[in-house]
Amino acid sequence: MQISVIGCGRWGSFLAWYLNGIGHQITLYGRESSRKFTELRKTGTNGLVTLDEKMNLTSDLGAALKSQILVISIGAQSFRSLMEQLSSRDLAGKTVVLCMKGLEAGTGKRLTQIFEEYRPDTPVAVWVGPGHVQDFTRGIPNCMVIDSRSMQVKKELVNAFSSDLIRFYYGDDLIGNEIGAASKNVIGIAAGMLDGLNKTALKGALMSRGTREIARLIRKMGGNEITAYGLAHLGDYEATVFSPYSHNRRFGEAFVRGEDYGELAEGVATTKAMLTLGRQYQAELPISDAVNRVINQGEEPNRVLSDLFLRSIKMEF
Numbered sequence: 001m002q003i004s005v006i007g008c009g010r011w012g013s014f015l016a017w018y019l020n021g022i023g024h025q026i027t028l029y030g031r032e033s034s035r036k037f038t039e040l041r042k043t044g045t046n047g048l049v050t051l052d053e054k055m056n057l058t059s060d061l062g063a064a065l066k067s068q069i070l071v072i073s074i075g076a077q078s079f080r081s082l083m084e085q086l087s088s089r090d091l092a093g094k095t096v097v098l099c100m101k102g103l104e105a106g107t108g109k110r111l112t113q114i115f116e117e118y119r120p121d122t123p124v125a126v127w128v129g130p131g132h133v134q135d136f137t138r139g140i141p142n143c144m145v146i147d148s149r150s151m152q153v154k155k156e157l158v159n160a161f162s163s164d165l166i167r168f169y170y171g172d173d174l175i176g177n178e179i180g181a182a183s184k185n186v187i188g189i190a191a192g193m194l195d196g197l198n199k200t201a202l203k204g205a206l207m208s209r210g211t212r213e214i215a216r217l218i219r220k221m222g223g224n225e226i227t228a229y230g231l232a233h234l235g236d237y238e239a240t241v242f243s244p245y246s247h248n249r250r251f252g253e254a255f256v257r258g259e260d261y262g263e264l265a266e267g268v269a270t271t272k273a274m275l276t277l278g279r280q281y282q283a284e285l286p287i288s289d290a291v292n293r294v295i296n297q298g299e300e301p302n303r304v305l306s307d308l309f310l311r312s313i314k315m316e317f
């Protein structure tokens with residue numbers, strides 16, 4: 001199949017590498033101004049993956065849009081501006097796959113909602129779940145989810161994308177999978193904060209209460225609360241709450257240590273979106289709120305953690 005990957009960062013370059021490796025014809029699109037793309041074009045590698053020479057690397061969006069399947073993996077906060085660019089293009093007969101874990105910070109919108117604002121007639125799917133490039137390229141397989149409103153789209157994509165390296169499941173809850181995938185980054189920041197505060201022992205409680213918090217929100221939004229315990233959220237905790245490779249966990253750890261962190265940590269913007277959704281759906285989100293107080297309001301992390309322990313006593317479930 002002809003597949004274009006839009007986005008040439010850590011995940012986009014991996015997706016191009018992976019899809020090429022299982023026999024598809026790949027075009028990788030990056031912006032002309034991109035340092036990451038320049039490096040890939042010049043050297044064929046970014047230190048994480050080495051691209052096959054037969055892969056087509058282009059900065060021409062029109063050329064990238066010729067493929068039958070368009071896989072998008074960019075920072076979630078840039079997604080609306082990309083959709084503005086795509087809004088006037090001919091996407092007839094194409095399927096779009098969103099490989100991002102974020103929500104729009106200002107509105108709390110899910111990425112398929114933004115997509116459908118611009119392209120209501122184009123089939124769209126999400127590909128989410130656990131997996132770091134460093135593990136996949138060492139041959140360690142993982143399980144992921146593809147979700148879409150259309151069963152036919154899910155079947156076609158799972159069929160085209162499956163391999164010994166990735167076992168896919170069909171998702172059946174776009175709300176739950178998108179909220180779950182994005183919010184695991186907020187929990188990942190919280191996990192990093194615990195590491196930075198030398199309170200790693202609390203990660204078990206974080207996992208348990210984090211999934212409850214997200215399950216409650218998903219239910220209030222009209223999704224299936226069980227999805228919080230699936231691959232997109234709980235299933236992604238090893239990759240985010242524990243992994244040395246996680247950008248979100250590392251951001252949280254660096255933040256409480258007063259250090260800068262230079263990579264994209266989607267959870268920072270998603271934290272704001274979560275608070276918007278909490279207000280909109282009247283859902284209590286104590287962990288997301290605590291992360292927000294630390295990273296956006298400058299509150300002292302140990303004090304915020306103590307406040308979480310002082311909340312009124314309630315039933316666990």
Ligand SMILES: NC(=O)C1=CN([C@@H]2O[C@H](COP(=O)(O)OP(=O)(O)OC[C@H]3O[C@@H](n4cnc5c(N)ncnc54)[C@H](OP(=O)(O)O)[C@@H]3O)[C@@H](O)[C@H]2O)C=CC1
Binds near residue numbers: 006010033036127263
């Ligand atoms: N298991 C999984 O499903 C994983 C999912 N992800 C998700 O993938 C997404 C991308 O993350 P990651 O690759 O780590 O981020 P990076 O920062 O490494 O890469 C993001 C890329 O997006 C590009 N970009 C931003 N805006 C646009 C635009 N309008 N048009 C074209 N390109 C654009 C940037 O280009 P430029 O270089 O020009 O700035 C950059 O190269 C995130 O949502 C993340 O959560 C990440 C890892 C694993």
Ligand SMILES: O=C(CO)COP(=O)(O)O
Binds near residue numbers: 130240246
């Ligand atoms: O989504 C991911 C792993 O599944 C990547 O997470 P990080 O952004 O925290 O590295």
